[in-house]
Amino acid sequence: MAEVTGLVRVVIVDDDPLVRGMLTMMLDGADGIVVVGEAADGGAAIAAVDRHMPDVVLMDIRMPGVNGITATERLRRRPRPPEIIVLTTFDTDEHVVRALRAGASGFLLKDTPPERISQAVRAVAAGNPMLSPGVTRRLMQRVASGAESYEHASNRLALLTPRERDVVVAIAQGRSNAEIATGLLMSVTTVKAHVSHILTKLDLDNRTQIALLAHDGRLV
Incomplete structure (x- = not known):
């Protein structure tokens, strides 16, 4: 944290x-x-x-x-x-x-x-x-049955690079920045940069919304 x-x-x-x-x-x-x-x-x-x-x-x-x-x-x-x-x-x-x-x-x-x-x-x-x-x-x-369809979520997630998708999966699994850094062999600063880019690309406000989108798109 x-x-x-x-x-x-x-x-x-x-x-x-x-x-x-x-x-x-x-x-x-x-x-x-x-x-x-x-x-x-x-x-x-x-x-x-x-x-x-x-x-x-x-x-x-x-x-x-x-x-x-x-x-x-x-x-x-x-x-x-x-x-x-x-x-x-x-x-x-x-x-x-x-x-x-x-x-x-x-x-x-x-x-x-x-x-x-x-x-x-x-x-x-x-x-x-x-x-x-x-x-x-x-x-x-239950969130996959929410307002956003699987197809729509998948299309949005397709905007991400493979590395950004790895970060999204880790966020959806509830991992902290430090845990993501350890698991993906990168620095915490790099993780934070990825999260910032992901939020901008997907037009989201926070990590929780990233996790919701990942579940809608069945990444986890």
Whole structure:
């Protein structure tokens, strides 16, 4: 996992003020994290991000007005978007896939232990996706039946060089940059360069979306 230096700035988005207060008390000042703002719905979340410029947004899904999925899509289109962790009571396959396809870097349930949530904030701030343990295996088993067809995914993956495809497979297998470097006999710097090129070529936002595309295209 890449190292994060300095405070990680967080905005919390949830329509329940009690949940926002609980998360603020839990995270603010813990493990190098500072909560810089709150919002009660997706529309207010966008304004809060513009105002506070956070590194990470904790985003509920079901909210009045603009929901969390739509807000995530809009935020990820920004020139310098924050990383987004969806934090919700709903863990259906549909919610997981929609959130990750929208550009979320993490998906956690609200009953996740506090230390796990703070670890997730630090992880996504460092560019590493984070999913609840129970979500990952079920997601990968079923994502191929999602919105993107095998043919479409295969056509997009055909844009990659053989080496880039090797990196994509390793990402889909959940390997870190260091593990990919060891397995493919290259430096971590080279792995990071490959990941950056892959994201640009495929017009994706993060490693989780690379993994989804790899599963859609049946590379793993």
